[in-house]
Amino acid sequence: xxxxxxxxxxxxxxxxxxxxxxxxxxxxxxxxxxxxxxxxxxxxxxxxxxxxxxxxxxxxxxxxxxxxxxxxxxxxxxxxxxxxxxxxxxxxxxxxxxxxxxxxxxxxxxxxxxxxxxxxxxxxxxxxxxxxxxxxxxxxxxxxxxxxxxxxxxxxxxxxxxxxxxxxxxxxxxxxxxxxxxxxxxxxxxxxxxxxxxxxxxxxxxxxxxxxxxxxxxxxxxxxxxxxxxxxxxxxxxxxxxxxxxxxxxxxxxxxxxxxxxxxxxxxxxxxxxxxxxxxxxxxxxxxxxxxxxxxxxxxxxxxxxxxxxxxxxxxxxxxxxxxxxxxxxxxxxxxxxxxxxxxxxxxxxxxxxxxxxxxxxxxxxxxxxxxx
Amino acid sequence: xxxxxxxxxxxxxxxxxxxxxxxxxxxxxxxxxxxxxxxxxxxxxxxxxxxxxxxxxxxxxxxxxxxxxxxxxxxxxxxxxxxxxxxxxxxxxxxxxxxxxxxxxxxxxxxxxxxxxxxxxxxxxxxxxxxxxxxxxxxxxxxxxxxxxxxxxxxxxxxxxxxxxxxxxxxxxxxxxxxxxxxxxxxxxxxxxxxxxxxxxxxxxxxxxxxxxxxxxxxxxxxxxxxxxxxxxxxxxxxxxxxxxxxxxxxxxxxxxxxxxxxxxxxxxxxxxxxxxxxxxxxxxxxxxxxxxxxxxxxxxxxxxxxxxxxxxxxxxxxxxxxxxxxxxxxxxxxxxxxxxxxxxxxxxxxxxx
Numbered sequence: 001x002x003x004x005x006x007x008x009x010x011x012x013x014x015x016x017x018x019x020x021x022x023x024x025x026x027x028x029x030x031x032x033x034x035x036x037x038x039x040x041x042x043x044x045x046x047x048x049x050x051x052x053x054x055x056x057x058x059x060x061x062x063x064x065x066x067x068x069x070x071x072x073x074x075x076x077x078x079x080x081x082x083x084x085x086x087x088x089x090x091x092x093x094x095x096x097x098x099x100x101x102x103x104x105x106x107x108x109x110x111x112x113x114x115x116x117x118x119x120x121x122x123x124x125x126x127x128x129x130x131x132x133x134x135x136x137x138x139x140x141x142x143x144x145x146x147x148x149x150x151x152x153x154x155x156x157x158x159x160x161x162x163x164x165x166x167x168x169x170x171x172x173x174x175x176x177x178x179x180x181x182x183x184x185x186x187x188x189x190x191x192x193x194x195x196x197x198x199x200x201x202x203x204x205x206x207x208x209x210x211x212x213x214x215x216x217x218x219x220x221x222x223x224x225x226x227x228x229x230x231x232x233x234x235x236x237x238x239x240x241x242x243x244x245x246x247x248x249x250x251x252x253x254x255x256x257x258x259x260x261x262x263x264x265x266x267x268x269x270x271x272x273x274x275x276x277x278x279x280x281x282x283x284x285x286x287x288x289x290x291x292x293x294x295x296x297x298x299x300x301x302x303x304x305x306x307x308x309x310x311x312x313x314x315x316x317x318x319x320x321x322x323x324x325x326x327x328x329x330x331x332x333x334x335x336x337x338x339x340x341x342x343x344x345x346x347x348x349x350x351x352x353x354x355x356x357x358x359x360x361x362x363x364x365x366x367x368x369x370x371x372x373x
Numbered sequence: 374x375x376x377x378x379x380x381x382x383x384x385x386x387x388x389x390x391x392x393x394x395x396x397x398x399x400x401x402x403x404x405x406x407x408x409x410x411x412x413x414x415x416x417x418x419x420x421x422x423x424x425x426x427x428x429x430x431x432x433x434x435x436x437x438x439x440x441x442x443x444x445x446x447x448x449x450x451x452x453x454x455x456x457x458x459x460x461x462x463x464x465x466x467x468x469x470x471x472x473x474x475x476x477x478x479x480x481x482x483x484x485x486x487x488x489x490x491x492x493x494x495x496x497x498x499x500x501x502x503x504x505x506x507x508x509x510x511x512x513x514x515x516x517x518x519x520x521x522x523x524x525x526x527x528x529x530x531x532x533x534x535x536x537x538x539x540x541x542x543x544x545x546x547x548x549x550x551x552x553x554x555x556x557x558x559x560x561x562x563x564x565x566x567x568x569x570x571x572x573x574x575x576x577x578x579x580x581x582x583x584x585x586x587x588x589x590x591x592x593x594x595x596x597x598x599x600x601x602x603x604x605x606x607x608x609x610x611x612x613x614x615x616x617x618x619x620x621x622x623x624x625x626x627x628x629x630x631x632x633x634x635x636x637x638x639x640x641x642x643x644x645x646x647x648x649x650x651x652x653x654x655x656x657x658x659x660x661x662x663x664x665x666x667x668x669x670x671x672x673x674x675x676x677x678x679x680x681x682x683x684x685x686x687x688x689x690x691x692x693x694x695x696x697x698x699x700x701x702x703x704x705x706x707x708x709x710x711x712x713x714x715x716x717x718x719x720x721x722x723x724x725x726x727x
Contacts, residue, residue: 017532039532127611128611129689129690130605130611131690132432132686133687135432136432137433200688200689202603202689205691205692206691206695353693354693
């Protein structure tokens with residue numbers, strides 16, 4: 001204390017607080033070292049590694065079919081899309097053409113996954129800014145999607161529905177009907193989301209002009225997904241490098257140029273509408289045919305390097321496989337969207353209040369196992 | 374013996390039959406204090422239950438429904454659990470202040486209850502500066518929060534406590550000024566007097582436009598003073614964990630928790646008394662039966678409590694600087710203008726009297 005009060009000149013000092021690894025706003029085991037001056041954030045240092053499981057190293061040990069199951073545990077909210085990324089890489093390397101039916105089903109389930117992920121994000125986003133009721137609304141709608149998944153894949157979160165060459169099994173007979181029911185239901189509920197939260201004056205005051213990320217910074221930090229698109233950086237992999245059945249559908253890339261938290265929020269809400277549009281275009285004419293192509297029991301990739309990227313709910317997920325021609329990859333690298341998006345946090349949160357940091361972090365939609373792997 | 378609803382008088386008379394007068398007075402006070410303590414501890418628990426039921430209703434859930442019929446005993450069970458829990462604390466906490474803090478909070482909110490007229494003459498303590506007493510007593514609570522946050526030796530608790538200090542001191546002004554606006558009509562700070570005046574029409578009708586403004590400002594500032602959402606900066610859970618009571622456990626935590634709910638009741642009860650006629654029935658339909666006043670008083674209070682719960686489960690939280698902007702740049706100037714407007718209306722006899 002004797003250093004703070006000297007010659008009756010009151011002087012304040014910066015101090016540190018540890019936000020996490022157990023903290024309600026970090027949504028997992030993320031630890032943020034904050035340097036704070038009163039309420040104002042001076043520096044944010046993310047400290048990672050609390051849930052590091054060496055997934056990339058484990059991949060070097062496993063066969064390609066086994067790798068697919070590991071990817072569920074990265075970004076568990078877009079587990080299907082992660083599976084798809086690995087399968088697409090392996091299929092491209094083997095130059096297997098999967099049946100049309102598989103492509104369409106993969107796309108539909110991928111978009112459902114995106115909606116489910118955004119529902120959860122919307123719920124916890126509201127909770128982070130203090131509106132606790134949103135959480136239950138988001139979960140109510142996500143539950144319907146999970147029920148659809150449960151019926152078809154047998155699992156609700158880590159679905160393991162893909163495998164190199166196709167799908168584990170065919171869709172459940174109820175799948176089409178229930179998906180349509182969900183779309184009809186969700187169209188009414190998504191407008192409700194806007195009434196409850198988006199239009200709220202307190203919410204808008206909390207979000208607008210906060211956590212501003214310019215387009216240049218978004219590109220140089222490697223931001224992708226809704227975070228990049230909220231800053232006007234057109235980076236939708238589904239648009240530029242369409243995979244599965246995404247080349248057959250028309251949809252708009254949701255793009256906002258403001259770059260603040262509210263823009264990122266709007267991009268995600270818009271994406272849910274677009275995902276529903278994609279599903280609606282595909283759901284009525286799922287082509288007949290096989291749900292698998294025959295692959296060897298032991299998949300050996302040709303010697304070389306293979307890369308495939310997909311758009312998860314969080315952004316661009318890249319899978320980079322270096323193969324020496326054996327049944328295991330020599331090296332496998334995931335380019336996860338969360339890691340790049342988290343690296344922005346210090347850049348956009350400094351100068352704001354503690355409340356701003358929490359709100360900004362919520363719009364980055366971080367999933368910690370995706371960052372740590 | 375004629376049992377009147379004036380409980381203080383009744384008990385004093387009862388005791389003075391066999392005790393000297395001064396002892397009888399003290400004895401009556403102790404008995405009434407114990408009755409109030411018992412009633413409002415239980416009432417606080419039921420407020421918690423109501424909050425949880427209302428929250429469940431807003432959030433597509435069922436809420437507590439296991440302990441007792443319709444979950445009525447759930448909060449009782451919670452309280453029992455909290456009583457039996459170990460009291461933990463941080464190692465380098467300032468032990469004395471740390472232990473003292475919860476009592477400040479709970480005592481201030483229980484003391485405030487003593488001046489409310491629940492119905493005609495049913496009032497523990499009818500002083501002529503009732504409203505002033507209420508505002509003064511309810512601001513003691515913040516000392517407890519500041520002490521608790523500071524003495525816990527936890528940075529999150531400290532931030533929460535400092536926020537609370539800033540918030541309560543700011544919004545107290547609005548609470549005070551909006552009530553003062555109504556005092557211009559009643560001409561008295563005595564709560565029983567304030568209710569008497571409203572026999573010519575509730576003050577929100579008598580004072581029409583400025584009264585409605587004053588009511589709105591009062592409800593906003595009152596919600597902020599109880600540290601509830603959308604002004605729950607103090608324990609903003611997504612920012613500060615549990616805020617100032619992070620390091621409290623067991624019964625000490627329960628005191629903070631109970632005080633929050635009793636404070637909510639107090640804020641609503643003041644509004645019911647000052648703006649909506651207290652125990653008076655609408656259009657005087659049951660004025661001949663005085664004890665029904667309790668029903669009307671509670672009905673009005675609980676409606677306002679529900680309003681505050683509605684706020685909490687709908688609105689996001691403000692940021693700490695926005696909170697201060699709202700008070701100092703909008704509510705306070707509006708409030709001062711409102712007082713002038715009310716003064717003009719009273720001066721020109723433009724109040725609506727039935």
